[in-house]
Amino acid sequence: MTESRFMRDWYVPVEILTLRSWLVVSFIVHLLLLTVEVLRDDSVSLLLGFIVCILFATLRASLPKIHDQGKRNISLALSALIIGIGIFRLVSSSLSVFDIWMHAWTIIPSSISLWWLSSRAVTVWTSNKLSTSAIEFGLLRNFETIKKHENFSTHLILTHFVFITVIPLIWIIDIAFSPGNALGGEIGDSFSTEHFSKILEGDSFWIWFVNSLIVSIGTSLLGLTIAIPAGYAFSRYKFTGRDVSMFAFLLVQMFPGIIILVPYFLVMKTLGLLNTHLGLILAYCVTALPLCVWMLKGFFDTIPRELEEAATLDGCNQFQVFTKVVLPLSKPAIAVTALFSFLAAWNEFLLALTFNTSNDMYTLPVGLASLISSTGQAWGDFAAASLLVSLPVALLFLFFQKFLIEGLSAGGVKG
């Protein structure tokens, strides 16, 4: 008897378990949706949304416990009530995609809870007739179903996040492929490649592209040439001021870039490096170096010292140890670092805007911004060009994906 009591305490039907978390999620979603209602400034709708919110919270609180027929009935009634309000709001709405989605969040969770609360498993559980074998069966059923529920839930939530992330992209793509330079209009209502041909046939895009390419590749090359030996030295040698200089590297990163903008400009002006590629490369290297050095140092730390000692005994000098053993082992880390400094330079806007003021020295981001001038705002051209700018980056990421993961999860260099 005690044994079955013990098991009874452990058994809650999977429906109730899932509802417990999903009603909370629904509540939070509706809370967020309230802000939309506030923006829409529709007081009736706002009131109904608020009521739905409260009802979801009450439903969550009134979910039945074991042998609790009364609470179950309350929950059933609440679910039905929420469905009713949901359907009413859906019918009285304008039936746009957003409205349907929003009211689906009211109707579907409440329908599911109505369905599940009236299911046989919950009925038996809330009534007083739970035998030991029924519990055993129920636990087995939970074990089999709960994974499916979890999978479905995570995917549903992730889909929402993916959608939120992708919306701006879809929007940009739509503008890029629509004729005219206006924002707005329904997505996918017209199609034209005029912006792309205009951008690709014009000279300035290609000039900016080449500028960006030179600056970015220059930055990653120069950055690596400095960062690799520096990272190695930080990782392997103990010298005076080692810790201090490593911290100083980070210190520079702690200030917002705008603070060093003016001093930078003055330095570049004195050196005559304004409107040159070299000036930008130098500036980018300085900003990218700390991260590169720290990343590489972290990787070099994971290479066992014994490997280098073995190489010394095999007759290598310090430099050969570095080139023949350490460098080949660090390929993934170096690739990642190169990619990061490349991307940083490729996307940078502020320094490029300040240093290189002549039109034929613009990098792509600055060039893009120049499309949106105060006189004529070429949104279509801008969208097309920004897609073209992101394309190489996206390709690089696709191409280096395996390397990236390897480099970021580095450390597995065991003999």
Place this chain on the structure above:
Amino acid sequence: MVEVNFKNVSKKYEDGFEAVKDLNLDIKDGEFLVLLGPSGCGKSTTLRMLAGLEEITDGDVLIDHLKVNHLPPGARDLGMVFQSYALYPHMTIRNNLSFGLRMVKGELKLTKDEIDSRIQEISEVLELSDHLEKKPKELSGGQRQRVALGRALVRRPKVLLMDEPLSNLDAELRHQMRKEIRRLHDTLGTTTIYVTHDQIEAMTLADRIAILDKGELQQHCAPMEAYHNPANDFVRSFLCKHIDELVDTANALFKKPGEENE
């Protein structure tokens, strides 16, 4: 004739810790010497000073009657087996083995044929011929251990150094490799210095053992002599008592049922 001599060698770290104190140790030509002691006794430091991986604070280390104190590790003509094997992960087994040979420059530079024949020779001795084109991560622990041995031996070093080479292997493999190492030593006759904290390993492998504690040499003699005539209390408890206990445990375990009441 490759002798190794430690003359009043000591090692003091920057923080003042004295790992090795005034060590005098002579290793005869072709001898298998085991440096035995608890962890932190300075046995690894001694080996690493000989290899050139650790600076010598005081005293002289002689290999083949030559003072090597300031010779770079690669020039000392030593082979070393590390505890973690330290195989080069990015190279095939063949390249791991030949790396040291390819690094030889100047008059002694080996031709490609010489290198190939040396690799073939050593891989046959160590039964690695089938694995030459594999990477280290594709091999089992025992095979990696043999590659590490091969890499040390393929250079035909004056002295072979081993730093707890078996401690990463399971009991069965360790037993096998112990026999293998001793067999190799008997065939090649290379002067060998072997570091371990395992008393049984020391007793079974060594021609002579040098027992260290707190950086000081406690006893240096044949293993059985140390067991029968321990020089001091430390040797008595670390070596004799430990072995006696092992033997007692084994006896108690395998006692025949009839003898139980005796």
